[in-house]
Amino acid sequence: MFSFAHMSTVIPTPVIPTIKTARIYRDGVDIIPPHPGSDWTRFVCISDTHSRTFRIPTGDVLLHAGDLSSWGSLSQLIITVEWLKSLDHPVKIMIAGNHDLCLDKKWAQPIYGLLPEEVQQARTYVRSQAAAGLHYIEHEPFRFMLPSGREWKVYGSPAAPLYAQGSFQYETTDEARVIYNRIPKDTDILITHTPPFMTLDTTSKGKHAGCHVLSNKLAELRNCRLHVFGHIHECAGAQINTDDPFRLVDCVSVNAAMAVTKKAIVVDLLNW
Numbered sequence: 001m002f003s004f005a006h007m008s009t010v011i012p013t014p015v016i017p018t019i020k021t022a023r024i025y026r027d028g029v030d031i032i033p034p035h036p037g038s039d040w041t042r043f044v045c046i047s048d049t050h051s052r053t054f055r056i057p058t059g060d061v062l063l064h065a066g067d068l069s070s071w072g073s074l075s076q077l078i079i080t081v082e083w084l085k086s087l088d089h090p091v092k093i094m095i096a097g098n099h100d101l102c103l104d105k106k107w108a109q110p111i112y113g114l115l116p117e118e119v120q121q122a123r124t125y126v127r128s129q130a131a132a133g134l135h136y137i138e139h140e141p142f143r144f145m146l147p148s149g150r151e152w153k154v155y156g157s158p159a160a161p162l163y164a165q166g167s168f169q170y171e172t173t174d175e176a177r178v179i180y181n182r183i184p185k186d187t188d189i190l191i192t193h194t195p196p197f198m199t200l201d202t203t204s205k206g207k208h209a210g211c212h213v214l215s216n217k218l219a220e221l222r223n224c225r226l227h228v229f230g231h232i233h234e235c236a237g238a239q240i241n242t243d244d245p246f247r248l249v250d251c252v253s254v255n256a257a258m259a260v261t262k263k264a265i266v267v268d269l270l271n272w
Helices: 074-086 116-132 171-179 214-218
Strands: 022-026 040-046 061-064 093-094 134-136 140-145 153-158 187-190 226-229 237-241 251-255 267-270
Touching: 022 187, 022 237, 022 251, 040 226, 074 093, 116 134, 116 187, 226 267, 237 267, 251 267
Parallel strands: 040 061, 061 093, 093 134, 153 187, 187 226, 226 251
Antiparallel strands: 022 267, 040 267, 140 153, 237 251
């Protein structure tokens, strides 16, 4: 039984435009209504928590789009993972980001300040949380079924274009294609650390920092209902993409970075 405690009984019109199959609420800005019922799945989207903990709304599924830690140490990672485990969402899914050095096998070298055993320990640690309902995915798919009988197909990737020193980064278009070509075409929910190009990716300097290759891949994901990412803290928010006549469904894009807003974004999707 899902817990809907602490929800308002007032059902507002969300500030962000909605469609018949999706509703979006910004915690701390919109009044979040009660769970709409078994015909819907409530996703709570967060990212870029950087070893800090926050008050998070309840829901069916918690999605964390990376930068679990502040500067990539195992001790910082543990703070976030133990906090996520304490939350009461029945399904919780997390990916890494460019700050999560101890989860990237490429950083398992003393010259980078991390010992191989620390990286191995960190990777084993996050994988061991599945029994507690917290699932770590890295360039891989994950499926889960809710009590309603709705199965959701998720794919998660921690990758991002190169920016200074960091983990899970790529430098070339060819590298990006190899990474994103692994996403199954029947993906319902996509979690990446980087935004796609021109979607909630504007930096404080006015630059679009998202990935062109990821944008092109999204155009092929005709069934994708929700894309959650972070990375660009100052462009946190959500939008519904309804301008592609070739899509089978409308896709909700969420930049769930909490580093600036300190608030989660809630997305209700109709189960169909």
